[in-house]
Amino acid sequence: MKKLLGILVLATAVWLGLELSPSSGERATSATPTQWTSSSQCQACHEEVYAEWADSWHAKAWIDEDVRVQSADFSNKICIDCHAPRPVFETGIGNRVLPRSSRRAEGVDCISCHLLPDGTIAGTIDNPSAPCRPVARRELQRVDFCAGCHDQHKTVTQWKLTDHATNGTGCIECHMPLREGDPNAGRYHQMAGGHDLELVRSAVALRATRDEAGIAVEVENLMRAHSFPTDERSRAADVFYRSAPEDPEQRGGWTHLHRIRDPYRHEVDQPSTLLQATPEGPDGPWENNTEVHPVRPLRIAAEAAAGPIEVALFYKLAPYYRDGETVLVTEEVTDPLIDAQLVHRVVVP
Amino acid sequence: MTAALPAEGRPARAGLLRLAGLALVGLAPALPSCGGEPPPAPNAPPALGPVARTRSAALTTAAPAPALPPTAEEGAEATRAMLETRVHGGQFRDLVFEDLAGLGDAAVVPLAAHALDTRLPADLRAAAVELLGALRSPAAAERLLGLAKDSPDAWLRAHAAWRLAACGSDHVVPGLVLRLKYERDPDAFLWVAATLGRLGCLAGLGGLMELAAREDARAALAAAELAAVVEPLGMDAEQALALWSGVDAEALPLPPPSDAQLREVWDLVLDLSGDTFQLRPVDDARYVLSRLGPWCAREVASALVDEDPWLRLHCAQVLETMGPRARVVEGQLLHALAEPGVAPAAAEALGRVGGPDAVPALLACAGSDRPHELRVGAVRALGTLGLSEAAGPVRTLFESLDAPAAPQDLRMAAATALVGLGEGDAAAAWLTERLGSAADASEAEVALGAWLRAGAATTRVGFAEALRTWDGHADPPGALPNTERAIARRRSRAASLAGQLAGLVGS
Incomplete structure (x- = not known):
């Protein structure tokens, strides 16, 4: 009996082992796939687009270190849905997406946007002779296409209230512009956003002028397509100032003046200070947002504004400041560049 | 032997497989005793239907939510006078309870408004909370829950949570559990956790134990509340927590939920559906449902065959988070493996919920004939389960995926699983x-x-x-x-x- 059992255990092991080992279909081939399962399958034909995507933050949605820290390595399940989504077409345009269990390292990949429920590929033109035989789906250009993820923090809701919505200027006009401006050359797939400093610079203005009471500072949501910053609570912008004597060596540390950010749910004592694109939301004033005008007036008191003063706006991809080892209290930060990007600076004589 | 199978040997694979399969099929009855059941064939997908809507509608009929007067103006004056009497009335202080009984639920909204009125002295606001508690009605409990959840003052949240314990309405339990997610004030947290315990939900027990173990002024109070929660269970806190977190949670002598609490639970299940656009309420619902008793696992598992794909998937995630406490629904999770949309999430849930019975099914789901998404979920689950029967096959899988073009996420799942299975040596170098x-x-x-x-x-x-x-x-x-x-x-x-x-x- 023991021998029989031994044979059975061995047979089970052999069977299960063979069952679990990969079939030949899993080995790479140059043939056209019958199933679209990975962005890497698109690379051969769409080299340029693939390279743009691979360099994009969509591609890094799962592996970006800031995301991993803020999601506790995605043990916070709420983040997985949009950072490794199943195809948008699977759940329908404008609906929220569902999370993937596999290939999460590819983040928001080609398949997330282009795979149709019947296994075919959505594109901008019908091309039955191409290996992936794309079918034209105009939904790819709709704002609602992005909404499943990007309206989780009301970006699309904000946009719908603006003149851009009235004029039909959607997400892709700024975030997926035409390649070289040529309508026949397709659109950039880098999906530039908050990580693109030039885009951030074009979206916001900083002004500072001296008056009797000190220095009047203004930050303006210039683009007014959605709030600044937008899309998630991890983003922030900070206004700092410091004395600016002619000799750069003599410049001291920065002093924090104002933070522009939407707080997390548990930060009950902090109001939202986003620079909204419109004074009111769809249902009246923006929730928990008391200073909603697209232009934010600030002031540096006269006693702190003696001599030339440099005022600067910094953009942050994480809500906190780190000096490599510790997390600093924002109000005590004297060198914002340790963990922020300089957007604009103004020197007031 | 399978681990060393060279790539060149693969043409013989079909024959070997057939041979091994035949041996297993022929001798299947002898297998259970040596823990090597053949992997079950995939079942037909289960029939789907409007499970959550039907159940929610039935419970709303059976236990309608308390109706409240629309404004606080009616009864504002009378209740304000009660507060003055309660605080400054000396020997007449207790007479307010007679007046309160006369007003009944008409006092609920004005009392809640007084509690929130920052122009009033704190003792009057506290009295408003006390009188709400004294009403002992579902409507009053509803308003107390609102104060415990949304009041900007931590002391008021704590006070409201404390008074809820005496209300006798367990429908506030899900709302209080959600407070555990967001509450940052230790006093308010203490009373939320303590009241939950008194209402038969041990979701805050671990937090209460932590507060009791601290060396601060709050520790003695937390210890006393902890004792009050576990004493009726006939065990100490450690034992209660172990039972609550384990497969025998149903052995805890906790009261069953009322229909009113079930109504709240199914409202939360509906929050998991595709009709809810924002992920925040989805996550809140997932948080609460996964922290309720084992009875909730049964409720949630029944929705694994709901017609809404979002709802099915998130229900599987709820059970995964619930862990061993949901063992009572292992069978339903195994059935869910046959429904393609929810199968990967059901597999991952089995990793935390399942026992030895889940291993053959998960091994089958990890087979190369199954969708990649399901394979990854199943292999991860095998590692989480950590039962040694899976070690050999997972090791074989890991070693077979050594080509650069092989799916690396599956290999990573296998490598991680090997660590969970005590075979990490095999994957450590990679x-x-x-x-x-x-x-x-x-x-x-x-x-x-x-x-x-x-x-x-x-x-x-x-x-x-x-x-x-x-x-x-x-x-x-x-x-x-x-x-x-x-x-x-x-x-x-x-x-x-x-x-x-x-x-x-x-x-």
Whole structure:
């Protein structure tokens, strides 16, 4: 009996082992796939687009270190849905997406946007002779296409209230512009956003002028397509100032003046200070947002504004400041560049 | 033997498989005793229907939500007078309860308004909360819950949570559990957890134990509340927590939920559906449902065959988070493996919920004839389960995926699973290489940390020293690493470990 059992255990092991080992279909081939399962399958034909995507933050949605820290390595399940989504077409345009269990390292990949429920590929033109035989789906250009993820923090809701919505200027006009401006050359797939400093610079203005009471500072949501910053609570912008004597060596540390950010749910004592694109939301004033005008007036008191003063706006991809080892209290930060990007600076004589 | 199967040997695979399969089928009745049941064939997908809507509608009819007067103006004056009497009325203080009984639920809204009125002195606001509690009605409990959840004043939240314990309305339990997620004030947290315990939900028990163990002025109070919660259960707090977190949670002598609480539960289940656009309420619902008693596992599992794909998937996630307490619905999760949309999430849930019965099913789901998404979920689950029957097949899978073109996420799932299965040696070298990968360095780091910790917990040679070195590269406590820092940390760990691997593997 023991021998029989031994044979059975061995047979089970052999069977299960063979069952679990990969079939030949899993080995790479140059043939056209019958199933679209990975962005890497698109690379051969769409080299340029693939390279743009691979360099994009969509591609890094799962592996970006800031995301991993803020999601506790995605043990916070709420983040997985949009950072490794199943195809948008699977759940329908404008609906929220569902999370993937596999290939999460590819983040928001080609398949997330282009795979149709019947296994075919959505594109901008019908091309039955191409290996992936794309079918034209105009939904790819709709704002609602992005909404499943990007309206989780009301970006699309904000946009719908603006003149851009009235004029039909959607997400892709700024975030997926035409390649070289040529309508026949397709659109950039880098999906530039908050990580693109030039885009951030074009979206916001900083002004500072001296008056009797000190220095009047203004930050303006210039683009007014959605709030600044937008899309998630991890983003922030900070206004700092410091004395600016002619000799750069003599410049001291920065002093924090104002933070522009939407707080997390548990930060009950902090109001939202986003620079909204419109004074009111769809249902009246923006929730928990008391200073909603697209232009934010600030002031540096006269006693702190003696001599030339440099005022600067910094953009942050994480809500906190780190000096490599510790997390600093924002109000005590004297060198914002340790963990922020300089957007604009103004020197007031 | 299977682990060493060379690629060239694959043409013989079909014949071998058939042979092994025949042997198993012919001798299947002898298998259960040696723990090697053949993997079940995939079942037909279950029939789907409007489970959540039907159940929710029935419960709303059976136990309608309390109706409240629309404004606080009616009864404002009378209740204000009651507050004055209650606080300053001397020997007449207790007479307000007669007046309160006369007003009944008409007093609920004005009393809640007084409690929130920051122009009133704190003692009057506290009296408003006390009188709400004294009403002992579902409507009053509803308003007290609102105060415990939404009041900007922590003392008022704490006070309202405390008074809820005497209300006798368990429909507030889900709302209080949600407070555990967001409450940052320790006093308010204490009373939320204590009231939950008194209402038969031990979701806050761990937090209460933590507060009782601290060396501060609150500890004695937390200990007293802890004792009050566990005494009726006839066991100490540690035992109660262990039971609550384990497969025998139903052995706890806790009261069953009322229809009113079930109504609230099914409202939350509906929050998981595709009709809810924002992920925040989805996450809130997932949080609450996964922290209720084992009875809730049964309710949630019945929705695994709901017609809404969002709802099915999130219900599986709820059960996964619930863990062993949901063992009572292991069978329903196994059935859900046949429904393609929910199968990967059901597999992952089985990793935390299931027992030995789940292993053959998960091994079958990990087979190369199954969708990639399901395979990854199933392999991860096998590692989480950690039952030794899976070790051989998972090792074979890991070793067979050595070609660069093989799906690396499946290989990472297998490598991580091997650590969970006590076979981490087989994957340690590959995981160390992956510390330098852009795609899955984080997963590799977590897996290697677990492997070293498991080894150091035994007498295995070199592991204690290797773990010290590994931990020496960790970020300082409380630090939040940026990308550069994380890459540097992994690089240091990879370099140290690479030098130690030869002495560790097989030691």
